[in-house]
Amino acid sequence: MGAQEIYWPVNIRFLRLRRKLSQEALAEKLGISRVKLNAHESGRTANPTIDDLINFSELFRMSIDSLLKIDISKLSEQKIKDLEEGSELFMKGSQVRVLAITVDKQEKENIEYVPVQAKAGYRSGYSDPEFLATLPRFSLPTLPRSGTFRMFPTVGDSMLPVPEGSDIITRYVQDWTSLKPETPCIVILKGDQDFVFKQVTINPDGTMLLQSFNKQYFAYTVPISEVIELWEYYSFHSKQLPEAQTDMQQLMRMLQEMQNEIKEIKGRA
Template sequence: MNSQNIFFGSNIKFLRERRKMNQESLAEKLSLTRSKLNALENGHTKAPQPDDYLRFSDFFKISVDSLLRVNLAKLSELKLRELEAGNDVYMTGSNIRVLAITVNEQNKENVEYVPVKAKAGYRSGYSDPEYLSKLPRFSLPNLPKSGTFRMFPTVGDSMLPIPEKSDIIAEYVQDWKSLKPDTLCIVILKGEQDFVFKQVTVGKDGTLMLSSLNAMYEPYIVKSEDVIEIWKYRSFLSQSLPSTANGQDQMMKILLNVQEQVNKINKNGK
């Protein structure tokens, strides 16, 4: 990455001055020496440690990603307050963080299952290892070792031919912008909104278009600040067999049959 596009040093200086703190007082708050803080602010530390990023992120309540890649001095006061409230302006997931996980006795990541009754609690406990440890968890073969996976139940028929009440196994997405258009995902939304299983297309304006496989349902747009997490579809478990044809497929077959009949009539009439 071009170092000219990294704003960590200037950002922590800007945030310090915004709070009307001098270097001595901030360094004391963060258990740093003043000389190290000065070096970080002026870019004299070529390779800050991960602890340094997390220390400032936790103190200022701003994600590591934004501290690194957004020039905070150019944002309005309203945007800065939104940022501090958790509405991240740099859309690569809600923030760069260590995703809370659980592991088995062999120190391998479990696949946690989020049942329907646990959905409400998940919105507040998704980053709490203690909360996650109370969820059902298990191991599945043939999952990539590099990813983190969870299982989510679905409701409704908006994703037919994937059957209703399927359990979706999905991989955590850190960088939302890496998603290709119409990627199948579980999207965790804030507030009273449900978890949704949709095709996700990330817009240039930071919005996400969510569309169903079932053409009976219209696509709709959500703002990035309304999204907590995105999990990319990998597979599903179901006790039902997928439908071989939905209503749209059947209509298409009828239309094709009519077209064939018309073609035969035209051919016989010549």
């Protein structure tokens, strides 16, 4: 059986030109140098790194398998759009998301804790076992045996009634299509955006709706391609007890919901 032909260079160049981007513009979006991008397009990079595979896949919304094995330039425009919009492999994380973990001496997975000062490094090191090994880690005997768990701190009051400053224990979500609407999750976003603890709903148009628990904050959407990881809420740890809502807070929440409904009605008009 002959060797599988690899279409990575031609696909990267084709998809860049399809978006009418220069090498400089695409390199900036990917956070790499133009020289490195040119090496990918010219075929001088024989073995792209895992990080490169993931970054190109997420930006172009194409599975790694498709980028490597299919000559996308030979597909119809509709088929390319189907790959981008349907993106089942992307949503399910098949050959796209690579989760690094650490284990204890008994080969059991640790729970890594991502402190506030490590957030910036997490975005570039989330798939690097050496980076994860620098994070505090612990174990809890009450957690389920299945799944990978990680703890993240919360900042701000958008997650009330969960007290500000709580630590959220979460379970890794590989298949994003499995999420039910308004599933509480820690969402790891690209760029300089903070980690957010939101109710997540996957929209059919390729966006993700993020809703705060505190109804004084407006919901908003982000492109799925801007999301690095999803971690589903399991429990939280806090020194504070959640406070019961006062009559005024309940009234404010009702008014906020009414304003949101009026805004939706106007948007449909």
